[in-house]
Amino acid sequence: MLQADAQRVRIQGHHLAYHRQGHGSPVLLVHGITTYSFIWRNLIDGLARHHDVIAVDLLGCGDSDMPLDPSYGVAAHAERLVAFTQALGLGPFAFVGHDIGGGIAQRITVKHPDLVTHAVVINGVAFDYWPVQPIITMRTPIVRQMAMATLDMGAFKLIVQRGVFHKERVTPELMAYFWKPMQTREGRKAFLHFAESLDNRDLTDITDDLRRTKTPFLIIRGMDDVYLRAENSHRLHREIPGSRLVEIAEAGHFIQEDQPDRLVEELNAFLRPNP
Template sequence: MDVPVGSTRSIDVGDGRLHVWAAGDAGPTVLLVHGIPTNHLLWHDVVPAVAGAARVLAVDMLGYGDSEPAGRPRVDLAAQAARLVRLLDVLEVDRAVVVGHDLGGGVAQIMATSAADRVAGLGVVDGVCYDGWPVPLVRAMKAAWPVLAQLPPPVLAAGLRPALRTLFAHQDRATAFLDRFVEPWSRPGGPALLARHLRSLDSVYTQTVAPFLPRLTVPAEVVWGRLDHQLKQEYGQRLADDIPGARLTWVDDASHFVPADRPDVVAEAVLRLVARA
C-alpha cells in the first residue's frame, strides 16, 4: 500500500507491532487514528497537507492494515487506546494532537480523558461516541460474524466493497480508497480477524468516558459529514456542546468517510489544532 510522502515502519508495542506512516519532522506530533474496517491509508490525502506543519503519525491499530498482532490480544477501544499511549512512549513523544475517525474517534476520546497529560489536542471526525454505535452497517456485520469469519478472503473483500461504497459522497474518489481499505481483509485470516474486531465493539467504552468530556481543557475540533447516514448529526453536535471550546465544522458534501471525501476540510481542522497546541 503506497504512501505519497514520508515513510512507514513497524513498531513493537508489547503485544504486537503497529504499522506507522510517519511524515514531517517539525512542530507538534499529530497521531491520526482510523476506524473499522479501514487503516492508515484513510488519511492518504490528509497527511501531506499537514506534514509541513507537524510530525504526523498515521497508525494501523492492532489487527488492522499492516499491523502484526502477537497471539490474540484485546482489540476493543480501551485496549487500542492504551496501546497507542504505549506507542507514544516507545517513540518518546510526551504529548500529541490525537485525531480519530469512526472507531478512532472513540479511541481519541478515551485517550483524552484517561491519559490527559499525553494529549495536546483532540479531533473527532464522524467518530463513535456516547451510545450511538455500532452504526447500522457494522451492526449488521456484527450480527453475522460467525458466517463472516468462515468466508474465503476474496468473498469477504468482494462483499465489503459495495457496502463501503455507500459511505462515500464523492464516488469519483471512492474506488482508490476502497482498494486500500479492502486489500488487508483479502489476505489469509482476514475474515476471522475482522470477525474478532466486530465482536469487540461495545459502546460501553464511549459511554464510560462521556461524563469526563466536559472536563477537557485541550483544544478540540469536531468535523462531521452532513450526508453521513450511519452516525447521526446529533452526536456531532452533542460532542461539540459537551467539549469546552470545541469547534464544530459541518461538511455539506461529505458522508461518513470525510477524510476521503473532503481531506482539505479535515486537514484544515488538524492544522487549527496544531496551531493551538
C-alpha cells in the first residue's frame, strides 16, 4: 500500500509528489492519463521487497502541482522526470510506465539510455496512438468524452469500467481515487490540459531510436484493453530488439486493478539481476 502522505520535491519551479518504499535497485513507476500514483498501490509492496520503488505523480496529476503553463506532453514529462530522478539522487533506474507513462518510458530510454536499466511498457501508448491533432483536441469526441467525465462522475465511472476486466472491482473506494483530482476546478483544468498537450510526434519522432535501443524492454498488454489497440503493443515488440511481450488474459486497460500479482511477478522476474 502507498503511504498516506506523499513526499514532494521542487522540479523546474513546480512540486512533484511521490511515494517511495523499499530498498535495492531503484524502480520508477509512472502512471498515465486519468490516473496517478494510486494505480500502483497493489504492486508497490511486492516490488519493494527487492527494489527501491518510487511512484511519482506527473505534473498536473495527483498531489503534484497543476500549473497550466508548462506542457503536459510526453516529451515534456520525460525531461521533467529526468530532473526528478537527479533531484532524488537516483542512479540508473528501471522505468515502469503505464499508458502515457509507457510512452514516457520509451522517450526517456532512447533520449537518456545511460539512465534507464530496464524499460517496461504496460498498456502503453506508442507511435501514432493519439487520434487527434493538438489544435482541435478539445473539439474531438474522445476528448469531449473525457471532458464530460471530469464534470460527471457517472461518465467517469463508465470510462473506468470499460478499462477494467473485473467490473466488480470498480468499487466506490476505487472511484474515489479516480475522481479525487476532478473535484476541483484546478484539477479539471489540469486534466484537460493534459489531454490537450498530447502530441503523437513525441513518440513518432523516436521510432528509429527505438529500433536501435539496447535497453531491455518488457511489453505487457492486457488482452481486454479497449482503449489501446493490440497493434500498438505488437508493433513495439517488433520494433524494439530483444523486447519481451507478455499478454495477460482477463486484464483490461487498468491492468493493475485486474492482475496486480501477475504484474509483480513479471516485473520482479524481468528486473532480477542476471546471474
